[in-house]
Amino acid sequence: xxxNILKLGILMLGLFAILVVYLxxxxxxxxxxxxxxxxxxxxxxxxxxxxxxxxxDARGTVLARTEFTDxxxxxxxxEGRNTAHLLGYISExxxxxxxxxxxxxxxxxxxxxxxxxxxxxxxxxxxxxxxDMVLTLDAGLQELAVDLLGGRRGAVVLLDPRxxxxxxxxxxxxxxxxxxxxxWNSLVADEDSPLLNRxxxxxxxxxxxxxxxxxxxxxxxxxxLAAKTFNCPGFIEVNxxxxxxxxxxxxxxxxxxxxxSCNTTFAQLGVGLGPEGFERACKAFGLTxxxxxxxxxxxxxxxxxxxxxxxxxxxxxxxxxxxxxxPLQMAxxxxxxxxxxxxxxxxxxxxxxxxxxxxxxxxAGRKWLTATxxxxxxxxxxxxxxxxxxxxxxxxxxxxxxxxxKTGSAQNPHGETHAWFIGFAPASQPTLAVAxxxxxxxxxxxxxxxxASRLIAAATAKGY
Amino acid sequence: xxxxxxxxxxxxxxxxxxxxxxxxxxxxxxxxALYLGSQRAGYQSLxxxxxxxxxxxxxxxxxxxxxxxxDSYLLPITAVxxxxxxxxxxxxxxxxGMRQFIWILIGLGVLLLTSRLLVDFRFLGDYKYIYALAGxxxxxxxxxxxxxxxGAKSWLDFGLFQFQSSEFVKILVVLFLASFLTENKAVLSxxxxxxxxxxxxxPQEWVPLVAMxxxxxxxxxxxxxxxxxxxxxxxxxxxVYVATARVSYVVFGLGLFTAGAAASYQLFxxxxxxxxxxxxxxxYADTAGxxxxxxxxxxxxxxxxxxxxxxGYPDFxxxxxxxxxxxxxxxxxxxxxxxxxxxxxxxxxxxxxxxSMNTKDEFAALAASGFTALLxxxxxxxxxxxxxxxxxxxxxLPYVSYGGSSLVANFILMGLLxxxxxxxxxxx
Numbered sequence: 001x002x003x004n005i006l007k008l009g010i011l012m013l014g015l016f017a018i019l020v021v022y023l024x025x026x027x028x029x030x031x032x033x034x035x036x037x038x039x040x041x042x043x044x045x046x047x048x049x050x051x052x053x054x055x056x057d058a059r060g061t062v063l064a065r066t067e068f069t070d071x072x073x074x075x076x077x078x079e080g081r082n083t084a085h086l087l088g089y090i091s092e093x094x095x096x097x098x099x100x101x102x103x104x105x106x107x108x109x110x111x112x113x114x115x116x117x118x119x120x121x122x123x124x125x126x127x128x129x130x131x132d133m134v135l136t137l138d139a140g141l142q143e144l145a146v147d148l149l150g151g152r153r154g155a156v157v158l159l160d161p162r163x164x165x166x167x168x169x170x171x172x173x174x175x176x177x178x179x180x181x182x183x184w185n186s187l188v189a190d191e192d193s194p195l196l197n198r199x200x201x202x203x204x205x206x207x208x209x210x211x212x213x214x215x216x217x218x219x220x221x222x223x224x225l226a227a228k229t230f231n232c233p234g235f236i237e238v239n240x241x242x243x244x245x246x247x248x249x250x251x252x253x254x255x256x257x258x259x260x261s262c263n264t265t266f267a268q269l270g271v272g273l274g275p276e277g278f279e280r281a282c283k284a285f286g287l288t289x290x291x292x293x294x295x296x297x298x299x300x301x302x303x304x305x306x307x308x309x310x311x312x313x314x315x316x317x318x319x320x321x322x323x324x325x326x327p328l329q330m331a332x333x334x335x336x337x338x339x340x341x342x343x344x345x346x347x348x349x350x351x352x353x354x355x356x357x358x359x360x361x362x363x364a365g366r367k368w369l370t371a372t373x374x375x376x377x378x379x380x381x382x383x384x385x386x387x388x389x390x391x392x393x394x395x396x397x398x399x400x401x402x403x404x405x406k407t408g409s410a411q412n413p414h415g416e417t418h419a420w421f422i423g424f425a426p427a428s429q430p431t432l433a434v435a436x437x438x439x440x441x442x443x444x445x446x447x448x449x450x451x452a453s454r455l456i457a458a459a460t461a462k463g464y
Numbered sequence: 465x466x467x468x469x470x471x472x473x474x475x476x477x478x479x480x481x482x483x484x485x486x487x488x489x490x491x492x493x494x495x496x497a498l499y500l501g502s503q504r505a506g507y508q509s510l511x512x513x514x515x516x517x518x519x520x521x522x523x524x525x526x527x528x529x530x531x532x533x534x535d536s537y538l539l540p541i542t543a544v545x546x547x548x549x550x551x552x553x554x555x556x557x558x559x560x561g562m563r564q565f566i567w568i569l570i571g572l573g574v575l576l577l578t579s580r581l582l583v584d585f586r587f588l589g590d591y592k593y594i595y596a597l598a599g600x601x602x603x604x605x606x607x608x609x610x611x612x613x614x615g616a617k618s619w620l621d622f623g624l625f626q627f628q629s630s631e632f633v634k635i636l637v638v639l640f641l642a643s644f645l646t647e648n649k650a651v652l653s654x655x656x657x658x659x660x661x662x663x664x665x666x667p668q669e670w671v672p673l674v675a676m677x678x679x680x681x682x683x684x685x686x687x688x689x690x691x692x693x694x695x696x697x698x699x700x701x702x703x704v705y706v707a708t709a710r711v712s713y714v715v716f717g718l719g720l721f722t723a724g725a726a727a728s729y730q731l732f733x734x735x736x737x738x739x740x741x742x743x744x745x746x747x748y749a750d751t752a753g754x755x756x757x758x759x760x761x762x763x764x765x766x767x768x769x770x771x772x773x774x775x776g777y778p779d780f781x782x783x784x785x786x787x788x789x790x791x792x793x794x795x796x797x798x799x800x801x802x803x804x805x806x807x808x809x810x811x812x813x814x815x816x817x818x819x820s821m822n823t824k825d826e827f828a829a830l831a832a833s834g835f836t837a838l839l840x841x842x843x844x845x846x847x848x849x850x851x852x853x854x855x856x857x858x859x860x861l862p863y864v865s866y867g868g869s870s871l872v873a874n875f876i877l878m879g880l881l882x883x884x885x886x887x888x889x890x891x892x
Contacts, residue, residue, distance in 0.1 A: 002821050004706040005833050009817030012840045016810045019844065020803050022853050027763055027799040034764035039749050039757060042765055042777050119775060123501055 036104065038095035046108045047073065047090065050118070053107040053130035055087060055099070058167075058350065061139040063087060064100065075100075079139055081174035082146045085197040086137065086295065086348060089177045094184055099133070099348065102294050106131050106352045112360040129355040136165035136350045136363075144458050145170035148451040154419075154438035155198040155327040158455055160464070161335035161424060161433040163365030164344030166293070167464055168455070169328070171198040200297040203324040204437055207408025207444065208261045208392075209422045210319030212333055215254060215380050216372040217281025218269040225269070226379050229253050232264040241311040243267050243318075258383030258406065259391030263318050270317020275308035278316065285333050285371045286343060287325055292368075293346050300325035319408055331435035334422040336371035337380050337404070338430035343369045385427055393421065395449035398457045402427040405452065407444030416440040419447035425456045432459050477528045483540030484524055488517045490544060494551035494773070501774040502555070509554060512565050516550055519572050532579060533889035534882030537815045541808055542878060545863035546571075548805065552792055553785055553866050555774055560785050560866050567868040571875035578879025585883045589827045592643040595636040602629040602636075603687070630692045631860075631873040635880070637696055638703070638834035645707035646827040652708050688734060691849070691857030695841050697721060702837035707830055742855035755782050759850045762788075762795035763802075770798025785866040787858045791850050805864070806847065813840040819881055823888040832884045835877050 026034075035042070052073065055064040064087050066073045075090055077083065088098015096104065105111050109118045109130035118128040145156040149172040158168040173194040175187050187194050196202070218225055234248030245263040249256075257265035270278060279302070282288060287300040303312055303322040315321040328346065336343045345368040352361035372380075384404035387393040393405040405423025412418055419438045424430040434455060436448040495513030520543045527534065546568050554561025582588065645652070701717045704710075728735045737752050745753035745760070758781040765776060778784050778792030785792075794802040816836025823829045839862055846861050848854040860870040 001706060001709075001826065001829060004709045005817060005820045005829065008702050008706055008833055008837060009813065012813045012817075012837065012844075013810055015844050016806050016813070016840070019847055019851075019853065020806050023763075023794070023802055023806070023847075023851055024799055026760075026851055027766055027794060027802065028768055031764035031767060034760050037757075037761065040761045040765075041780055042761065045777055119772060122775065 032105075036101070038097075038101065043090075043096065043104050043108065044092060046110070049122070049128055050108045051127055051129040053109075053132045053353075053355070055107075055133045055135065057135050057137045057139040057142075059138060059140070063135065063137070063139065077177045079142070080176050080178060082139070082142050082170070083137070084174050084177045085171050085199070086135075086169060087177065089180050091180050091184075093181055098295060099135075103133055103349065103352060106354075106361065107133065109355050112354050113356070113358070114354045117355060131352055131354040131360065132357075133352045134350045135348055136160075136167065137169070137348060138167050138459075138462065138464070140462065141168040141455065141459055141464075142170060144168075145451075145455060146172065146174070148454055149438065152438050152441055153192055153198070154436070154441070155202060156437075156451065156455065157199050157327050157331035157435045158459060159331055159335060159346055159433055161338040161344065161430050164335075164346045164368070165350070165365070166346055166348050167432070167459060169199045169348070171196070171202075197295065198327065198437075200293060200295050200326055200328045202326045202437070203298055203301070204326070204418055204420075204439075205321075205410040205412055206319040206323060206325050206330055207410030207418065207420045208263075208266075208319055209330055209333070209406050209408035209420045209435075209444070210317070210323060210325075211258060211261065211266045212337060212380055212384070212406055212422070213281050213285050213287070214266050214269050214273070214278075214317045215258060215383070216284070216337075216376050217273050217277055219254075219376045219379060220281070220284075220372060221273060221277050223375075226254055230257060230262070230265040230268065232257075232262050234264070236264045236267045236314065238267065238271060238310045238314040241314070243314055254379065255383035255386055256391075258380065259386035259389075261387070261392045261407065266317050267314035270313045271310050273313070273317070275305040275313065278308060278313055279305055282323070284369065285329075285336060286369045287323075287329055287333075291328060291332060291346050293328065293348060295348070297328065298326055300329050320411060327435045327437050330420070330422050330437075331433055332368075333371075334406075334424050334435060335433035336369075337377050337384065338424035338433050339377075340374040341370060341372040341377040342367055343371050381427065384423065388423070392445045393423070393449050395445055396421060396423055396453045396456075398425065398453050398460065401425050401456065401460050403453070403456060404430075405449065407449055409443040409445075412440070414440055416442055417444075420444045421448035421452045423452055423456075425460070431464060432456055477524060477532075477536055480524050480527075480536040480539055483537065484517075484520055484543060487520070487540050487543040487547060491517050491547035491550070494547060495554070497773050498551060498555050501772075506558065508558065508562065512550060512554065512561065513547075516547060516565065516568060519569055520546075523572050523576060526576060527579065532882075533886045534579060535815055535819055535885040537811065538878055538882060541812050541815070542863055542875075545805070545808055548793065549789070549864040549866075551773070552789060552796075552864075555796070556779060556785050556792065563868075564866055564871075567871045570868065571871045574872050575875040575879045578876050579882055579886075582880065583883050583886065585831075585880060585887075586825075586827065588639050588831075589643040589646065592640045595640040595643075599633040599636040599640070602633045605629065628867070628869040630687075630689060631869040632876075634692070634696065634699070634838055635835075635873060635877055638699065638831055638838055641700065641703045642827050642831035642834055645703060645830055649707050649826070652704075652710075652713075688732075689858070690728075690735065690738070691842075691845055691859035694845055694857060695838060695859065698841045699834055699838045702841075703830060703834045706833045738855045738857070742852065745852070755788070756850075756852060756856055758782070759788055759791040760852065762791040763851060766795040766798045766802070768799045770794070770796050770801055772796060783858075786860055787846060787865065788850050789865050790847050790861055793864075794851075805861075806843075809840065809843040809862075812836075816840070816881055819885040819888070823884055824891070825887070828884045828887065832881055835881050839874065839877060 052066045067076050088100040090096045090100050107130045121128045145168045156170040159166045173192050175194045229251050232249035234245050236243045249262045290297045290299045301324050316323050332343050345366045347363045351359050354360050388403050388405050392407045396403050396405040403425040404427045408420030409417040419441045421436045421444050424433040434452045436451045438447050441447045492513045495509050499509040553564045704713050741753040745756045749757045762778050776795040778795045781788045820829050820832035846859045849856040862874045
């Protein structure tokens with residue numbers, strides 16, 4: 001019987017050991033993400049006691065601060081609708097979102113030395129305070145981007161291709177976060193979805209801007225395509241499916257095909273890539289992944305490999321078909337060409353301090369993906385330069401700065417084409433990469449390229 | 465001989481004294497931290513700590529004086545668990561802390577009485593059918609006169625205090641099974657007739673067992689006290705296995721359990737909803753899953769070191785002082801505190817198993833392993849429940865949760881374990 005008792009003992013101790021392992025997993029690994037849930041009332045309790053940290057842009061402009069009136073703290077967003085989707089909100093009724101929610105622990109002084117400091121402050125009945133946060137964003141450029149969208153549905157992303165630092169990320173329509181509690185119901189009911197961050201969550205056909213990806217994929221498979229000449233009669237037939245081009249472009253090389261946005265050439269390249277090659281090209285540019293900005297984002301989608309028959313390939317290669325991506329992802333495509341084929345991970349938070357001003361979190365540029373080789377990037381850059389010089393993107397030109405770009409006019413079931421532009425500047429040493437989309441507004445060259453031009457000019461003037 | 469040296473040490477109770485000396489600063493530091501850290505904690509918090517320490521030392525000194533040879537480790541383990549209970553409950557609500565303190569004193573008194581009056585526990589083996597009857601009555605009464613607490617209708621209201629009969633019936637269950645299994649062990653182990661490849665005992669041997677199990681289970685289903693049913697059943701299987709070493713009984717039992725679980729899943733909405741919440745609580749975050757989600761938040765906010773005493777918000781969890789006290793510990797004392805509680809229960813189980821193995825008497829060994837399995841299972845089931853490892857079933861965490869019935873019953877259980885070890889040591 002002793003033996004049986006021993007076995008029972010081992011079984012019971014084993015059960016408890018499992019419990020310890022599970023508790024460690026739950027509390028240490030899963031814990032922080034569970035506790036960050038908007039259902040957790042703890043943050044509202046901290047909110048009532050803690051002077052929440054201030055959020056600044058890269059130049060020291062206040063983007064969010066807490067104002068006390070009659071001992072009750074209220075969060076104020078001086079930039080209002082311009083930064084609503086990035087900063088998010090903290091509402092007792094509608095929960096928490098955006099960077100405010102993601103960095104709650106820092107802003108409320110629950111990290112690093114602040115933990116102990118605020119513990120002591122609480123015991124001694126002194127004011128507890130959180131740390132400040134500095135973004136990479138420039139409030140002036142952000143405001144300009146919002147103004148340039150002019151209330152039309154669309155988005156603008158401007159980032160530094162060398163580091164991934166986001167300088168502007170506008171989405172329209174937006175909302176005033178200072179009035180959230182009174183306008184919430186109308187926001188939810190609005191057909192234009194003002195709560196949606198189009199820059200990261202949008203799902204758009206990329207149109208001809210996608211030809212950059214197709215070109216990189218085709219050159220990776222067959223480097224000699226760079227010197228080849230294609231003939232464009234103004235249409236192409238793939239398996240009985242006739243794809244019309246905007247014009248009969250005649251004999252073009254790859255650079256010129258990019259400059260004049262020749263559908264015939266890129267449809268051929270897409271068919272030549274085949275389903276696997278096409279998928280490889282998309283994945284190389286990270287189009288099927290969440291870039292990890294720290295805000296809700298939609299990973300791009302495309303037709304599955306077994307559905308990529310030649311006709312689908314031809315239209316996917318020119319950014320129609322089933323490829324759906326966000327403006328942030330297309331800005332990163334431009335950044336890849338600008339940065340010699342390497343995509344840096346995009347980020348919005350430059351640093352976070354504790355309540356005494358010590359930096360406790362500092363973001364450094366980190367490589368995300370190698371999208372293509374420096375040679376291929378250089379070839380495509382030539383084509384994008386020609387597009388601005390004499391092709392479809394002449395409206396993107398900026399005096400004094402050489403801009404490289406690619407337009408797109410994406411057909412969609414909702415009316416007029418979406419106007420797209422992606423590009424970078426200055427072409428020799430790029431410090432800015434941009435993506436612009438204005439929904440159902442016409443051609444990329446006429447609508448999106450001028451917005452990029454204004455934005456690049458302003459950013460260059462500010463020294464970015 | 466090593467074992468006799470250990471027993472000699474146990475006789476002198478020096479180990480018990482040394483370990484209690486370790487438990488004392490733990491208790492005092494906890495109450496002091498509450499006094500310093502919170503405006504709500506009055507001067508009582510400075511009295512409760514020393515008083516609780518003194519009470520445990522008095523029990524120790526009394527045992528030393530009368531030459532009691534019971535195990536030296538259980539009292540210190542219980543002292544640390546009770547101290548944690550006192551500190552955490554006082555932090556949640558000083559009134560709970562005060563009442564729990566009184567219950568700890570009553571529990572220690574009952575423990576002394578058990579070690580004195582029931583020291584010749586063997587006579588307890590003679591009344592098994594009386595236990596069965598008493599247990600049945602105690603379980604039936606709440607169905608007609610009971611109060612409902614947290615979905616379980618297992619409380620009797622005596623005006624001055626409420627009484628959860630199932631906490632005491634569990635001791636009777638173990639005594640009944642120990643006695644019955646000792647008497648019928650040979651027959652149950654060998655079987656008297658064969659059913660093909662399987663030899664089974666005759667109905668006169670197993671019918672009382674299965675009947676007792678079935679009746680208690682049915683009653684618990686009517687009381688909706690799933691946790692207690694699970695504990696009774698697990699203890700039942702553990703004891704049958706210890707007595708007979710027949711895995712087939714365990715397999716048969718688990719089969720019955722699976723059938724019972726499937727049937728109650730089909731029959732009872734509250735069982736279905738428990739399972740659904742366990743699988744994914746988030747859709748029910750504002751409704752039936754609220755309590756579990758709040759428990760998750762508390763545990764998740766704790767991290768490794770915890771928020772420290774008084775700095776968390778465990779009171780967001782409904783019923784945190786009873787079933788969910790472990791989550792409060794995890795939030796404020798962190799993973800280290802939560803794991804420490806689990807390790808204390810491991811020590812407890814280890815001592816219980818040791819006591820069971822050291823006794824030469826079959827009834828005593830069965831009773832000791834039954835008590836150990838009972839207490840260990842109860843701790844496991846509620847900790848696994850509040851952390852989401854198993855579906856939540858409301859039972860108390862022994863010695864830690866708020867509540868007199870549970871505390872007193874568990875002190876009696878501990879007294880009986882100690883008496884068994886006392887007899888084994890005295891025999892040497």
